[in-house]
Amino acid sequence: MLGWVLIIISCLVILVVGMLVLVGSWRGHTRELGPPERSGGGLRWILVGGVIVPAAILTAVFIFTVVTQAAVAAPATPPAITVRVTGHQWWWEVHYLDRSPSRMAVTANEIHIPVGQPVRFELTTGDVIHSFWIPQLAGKTDLVPGQRNVMWLEADSAGIYRGQCAEYCGTQHAKMALAIVAEPAGKFSQWLDRQRQPAPAPADSDIAAGARVFASSACSLCHTVRGTLAGGQLGPDLTHVAGRATLAAGMLPNTRGNLAGWIANPQAIKPGALMPVVPLRPTELLAVVTFLQSLQ
């Protein structure tokens, strides 16, 4: 609303001044440099166009701004859910906070929220400054080392809302996206319940083999899969990675092929990403992919 009013006022101002330049230059122009003359006054132009009109417009805009800012400062009802988002080069760590530690949930790059309820966000960073921005739902708030910024947002209709890091944060700033999935309250609590669970026990021997490769290779130095021996803290928690729609912070649809490609050579997809190429034999790679795909 504020945005549209501002844009309309801006266009009007530009139009008026543009016309004044055009008409003024054309009207009474001459071909040759004539003698200089001191004609007319013109101070009224400055008084009206330079002071009175802009002062009136700016005052109105400022009041509108302050009112809008107060209106979005806090939601009508206090948010029941708090999500802590921690920025990392170049992905988003997501914690659903709860008084009881066993009811906390950890995920990455995909934030589910219930439709029609305000959700509180605590924003921090693990390394450099990032900025949390879901254009269709709220403005930006920076993730700054040494401080915890708080904001809230609410989705009025169900859907997937794309977001992207909005503060330049290094090599792969361009590929640091995230998604907010707004869904009905029932579906949301189901999803959250599942995120709280550890990984399911391997259903077959292929998955079990993959889990062993994962735990014994470099994968587990950075990634956690709760319920297994993998407990690394540097990369995203993969306990329920198969339930997410995308890989590599919103860069790839989460398919078997993309997952295999990403593990085989992350540097081809996100050059400079902090995930190294882990040397795996083809059979090991496929086993890991099978394992990860089982982590619903």
Added chain:
Amino acid sequence: MATSAPAVSAPSLHEKLLRIWETPHSLFGVLGTVDHKKIGKRYLVTAFVFLLLGGIEAALMRLQLAGPDRHVLSPEAYNQLFTMHGVTMIFLYASPILSGFSNYVWPLILGSRDMAFPRLNAFSYWMFLASGIFLYSSFLVGQSPDRGWFAYAPMTEGTYSPGLNMDFYALGLILLTISTTVGAINFITTVFRLRAPGMSINRLPIFVWGTLTTSFAILFALPSLTVACVMLYFDRRFGMHFFDASSGGHPLLWQHLFWIFGHPWVYVIVLPAMGIMSDLIPVFSRRPLVGYTYVALATVATGILGFGVWVHHMFATGIPALSTDFFSAASMVIAIPSAVAVFAWLATIWQGRPVMRTPFLFAAGFIVLFVMGGVSGVVTAAVPFDWQVTDTYFVVAHLHYVLVGINVFPVIAGFYFWLPKMTGRMLDERLGRWNFWTMFLGFNLGFFPMHIAGLLGMPRRVYTYPAGLGWDAVNLITTIGAYVFAVGVLLFLVNVFVSFRRGRVAGPNPWDAPTLEWAVSSPPPPYNFAVLPTVGSRHPLWEERLQEPGGRSRIDEGPALAEGRETLGVSPLDAQANEVITMPEDSLYPFFLAVSLLVTFYGLLTGAWALAIAGGVLDVALSIGWLWPSHRMVEAVS
């Protein structure tokens, strides 16, 4: 006979003054000259070369962004290019080009023979060149600054940026702040001491007001950048923790220091350009500027208010609402002096009889772009709207409307206007019109769609973007527009080179303009004025025809001061002559001090402490040598 007396004495006076003021045509002359006209031209040429380099960087980036997921540049290359594009345009082009105009024009427009501190002036140029060389030498080792021209901590700290990249940035900018600071001191002293008698403060051209305001802004704003860069270098090189939150520092300290410098700097690079416009529009409207006093006051007011708006760069950092509201209000208030200037220009055009020569076309285009960049700035001062558009292409559009609209367009207008004074030859009008329309249409075609890209949610500083977000078409149009704009800039260069060979001879005053620089030949002699003029009004060359009240200016008679390098000193406000000032000779000290500082800084860059210390000792020795009183100076004093 009375009439023949000047004819006989004039050539001999000319020769006498020439012997005193002319720089010898030798290597010593090239490196040692303190002539403000030569230094001014060097500034203009060097800064324009940096404009072209920054333009090439932009052109490469636009190739990469012409479509989604393109692979013209690697992310590292893109990040270095966008950082160097910003650093180049803001630091090595936009401000130095205006220093170039001021350096060349000021003593002429003020009716003096040189700047107040000619050697400092030479030093200022050499330091500017040194910092440019220092920053660009980073390309040779493939480690150019890559953390944005704003270089937000902690991404610039050693942990996240281990290469030399940001050392080049921190040290290169410290070199540049030396140049800019001494330049500002020189401008301030010059305007208060070296004017034509009678040119009281209310008769200064607005261009002079612009650079004067800017120079004060530099003195108060630039230390903040210098300090920030020193802290950054100490953090990186000596493991200090100024910006490291985990050890008690804070990354927002950098942002405050940077923007306390950064926003006044915006006015540093637009106020002199607006001043050029305020002096040029009346010439082509054939009447004095409407509301001179208000435009001069608006210039100063903008410079002062510019110190109270820096937090509008930081609305999204989690700053409390009360302070964002304060800075939001200040950012809106600053629009009023700008509106005063715009309507003064409009009134001047409407009350005058405009002549549509190329400089006027650029001025008219400038007003339109100025208003577009201005209103898009005001809307980003509205905090909730800013939360949406900050760090998107909307802001990229805004800042380019401001910097290209209010800096590049006036600069090109200034070249069309003053180049005939510098070279003695006119630029071509027909080519000039093509030049203007290509630049104006190309610019709008390229940069207007960026507003839309921003509103569609495209963030800044991304080396690529995925397809399917609705950003493809606007980016392709932007790339096309950017290249059209580049063709416009090339047309300007063609025009300049053609005019060197075939340009119409300009004569002293091709535009029938009112100020003193048009009273001398084109190009002016090394001593500027054979006799030092006295000024009786704001428009010395128009006053007869305007029948201005007050005294009359005297251009052709006055003290010749031909016994040495001398010029007149005046009282600061009402410009009463109160001193004959002896000016320094050409000197090699400024050049060698700049070279030795450059060596020192390469030592600091690479951690070659022996080199840094040797350079530092040499710096001190050269400074002492420079300041050692000469016999001539001692005699002049005693």
